[in-house]
Amino acid sequence: MSASFAIETNDLGRIYKLRGSKKEKRKELVALQNVNLTVERGELFGLLGPNGAGKTTLIKVLTTLLSPTSGWARVAGLDVHAEPEVVRPKINMVSGGESSGYGLLTVRENLWMFSQFYGVPSKEANERIEALLEMVGMKDRMHTKSSDLSTGLRQKMNIVRGFLTEPEVLFLDEPTLGLDVGAMRDVRKFILDWLKADEERTLLLTTHYMAEAEELCDRVAIINKGRVLACDTPTALKQGLQKDALFEIEVSPLNGLTQQNLLDQPEVTKAAVTETETGAKLSLSLVEESALARVINLFTQKEVKVMNLTKRQPTLEDVFVDLVGRSMAEEEEHGSGE
């Protein structure tokens, strides 16, 4: 039984046929290429990539809305293309950045209707609706017509719709897109609380916010131009990028200590020295963290005092730059012209 994975894809590919003008030959757009991913039950898995990377396409395939053109995908152990009807009761999906829902129904009616499509008993549905609206801080809006809600609140309602049916696997496509900072924080907290409540719950989330992926996800796949470039925990991704330990050190005047003195230490691979008003700023790359003791020793010998010392963490942005050769923002600009 391979039912142990919440999500599993094998050489998954998706090509869109584009219809250009009549004379033009049909063009093809490779939106996904050889995607191999496995997500364990209970995981919060992130897909991180710039606009146009293929994140939504992958979610559409996994939620049975779109057929793959090659390879296969399983959700909750079931093939999404072959058995969509069996997959659907086990999943739900929310897309951010759009306002969906029946404007003439109240928030409660909208949510209640969807719960009925999933066969949730009416009483239980109403209890869940109240509890979830409470959690996102819009219980007082329960009887407001959804057309009267702000975009942010409509999006929150939509997010509640996804969680309401207690899916085994939940897909969130850019859930915080377009939300203000406060609402963004609410939603992230809500996601984490919901997952904590049941260890079997699995959530796949796409984002192009680095911080969001770092803050929320157990594991992250970095995706660009339809390919998964790397997949690991945020920590491991960053460690893999930079084996050296990075330190920023502020010190008192150097008393003749030179950059060369630092580089002469076998564990120091890089050293940058900038003089400041109060002394100097050193940026060091060490083979391993423990080598820091040697450096401090050197300071003591020259009577240089350490005023501030920080270990600089590489970010996922660094990881992306390392993998692609340019930042996500640059990639979005260039990608659209192609």
Add this chain to the structure above:
Amino acid sequence: MQNSTSWRSFRMAAWLGWVIESNWTDPFLFAVYSIVKPISGAAILVVMYGIISGGNFDTPLFPYIYLGNAFYIYVGAVMTGVSWAVVDDREHYKTLKYMYIAPINIPIYLLGRGVARFITGSIAVVITIAAGIWFLNVNINFAEVDWLLFIVTLIVGVVMLALLGLLLAGVTLTVARHEGFIGEATAGALYIFSGAIFPLDVLPAWLRPIGYFMPTTYWLELLRRSLVGNVAAAFPTLANFSDLQILGIMVGLSIFFGTISIWVFRWCDKFARERGLIDRTTNY
């Protein structure tokens, strides 16, 4: 399980459809829509008939076209009700993809969405016929109405129209543009081929087979026969057939078109998933 899924889909869809359909902030507008529109449609027909016939409303032709036109309201209403739901959910409410991934039966859901238009359509039909009886001397002798035939015919016909609506819904699903009027357009195109406002014999011979192939032709004929038997019998088109024979033909054609509709819908549904059209909106 399957049954409860279908029932759930149908029941909730009918509720939703009704909420949307009856969402008239102004009851006056609702009255205009559901009463004045069909009446004015009938009035145009009456004026045209009056001019052409030189004001002779006493021939059997008048009730023939009046009833045909009245019941034809169902054709546009039911087909549009079912197929319009695709446009409405995809373009307007942006919920079609969420309906799709829910564990519901999509064809049944769409049929359920058509119930509301069936109800408003029924109101229009009743009002139109009532106006005909009161103001225009359309004679229906209620003691002689064959109610059983009428009810059976009405039910079979509405189911047939709903399935044709499903076919149009499938077609709508595969076109990314705003094709919401497809139901009314199809109804308009079939109007002259269904014997609604004139007997098929009036058509050129080479066009008549289209009419003979449409289940709506037999449906309207049976409705007329059940309500005003003597009038319908005055027209030679289907005079050689008994009520039961016509019912048989209608049921047969309905099954034929219904099967094709379901088949076409399934194909379109598959096509839409292959092309990624289920959540594709016009402004894409």
